Amino acid sequence: MKLLVLGARGQVGHELCRRAWPAGYSIAASDRDEIDITGHEPVFAAVAREHPDIVINAAAYTAVDRAESEPDAAWAGNCTGPANLAAACQEAAIPLIHLSTDYVFDGSKLGPYREDDRVKPLGVYGKSKEAGDRAVRDALPRHVILRTAWIYSAHGHNFVKTMLRLANERPVLRVVADQIGSPTSAGDIAAAIGDIVQQLNAGNSLWGTYHFAGAGAVTWHGFAQAIFELASPWRGPPPPVEAIATADYPTAARRPANSVLDCTRIGEAFGIVPRPWRAALAEVIGELYAGAA
Secondary structure: OEEEEEOOOOHHHHHHHHOOOOOOOEEEEEOOOOOOOOOHHHHHHHHHHHOOOEEEEOOOOOOOOHHHOOHHHHHHHHHHHHHHHHHHHHHHOOOEEEEEEHHHOOOOOOOOEOOOOOOOOOOHHHHHHHHHHHHHHHHOOOEEEEEEOOEEOOOOOOHHHHHHHHOOOOOOEEEEOOOEEOOEEHHHHHHHHHHHHHHHHOOOOOOEEEEOOOEOOEEHHHHHHHHHHHHHHHHOOOOOEEEEOHHHOOOOOOOOOEOOEOOHHHHHHHOOOOOEHHHHHHHHHHHHHHHHO
């Protein structure tokens, strides 16, 4: 079983590549400088060259605010790229696992979002991702679209590492407290994808869109507090973290006030149940400080 992983240097791609796969599985890893998914020819050539059994797309344009001023780049990475991959997979008669986002929703729902809730993205990033999801569905029946949220890891750029860095630079941190979501470890996403891959290989053909995010919900402010509490054995007492409103921290792109995803369906289809977000966070914090020791 050969897997072609796109976006190998991103957070989820990195975790997929370092994951301990069962015997008989191999990874062909690629990033943008090797396969630019926005180009039709490079994608078709790569699939023909590698002969993968499954393609996993962890590549995306993820600069949410910059997307507002770089819409062409966002649409190329998040819509054109997935469309190319889906077309190449359809021609090769192989499945595609494609990562999506909570930002396809506008955040106005009071409870967790289900897969069949109406999409209504607020900004260029969310709109381009939602269009990419539709392109995959239209071109390739054998797909799994995995929506996730608030990704972090010990690798790459993310909220956890930003908070720990800023705590060394500022006496007080100000963090938004009126947006709620579910922090999700990139390692947990990779593990879920691994489970899905093995089940697809075993004959499970429950194609479609699924949600996977850390269990439970928290605000960005509460997330920041948890980061410092869990890091206190290494860095000492938590710094002051002031709760602010979204209006007090203007950004180029609007964020959904509610990003919580209902993950019932992935449990029913694949037996995958996300672990509590705080347990996953503790593991990543430990990895960060173990690496720095």
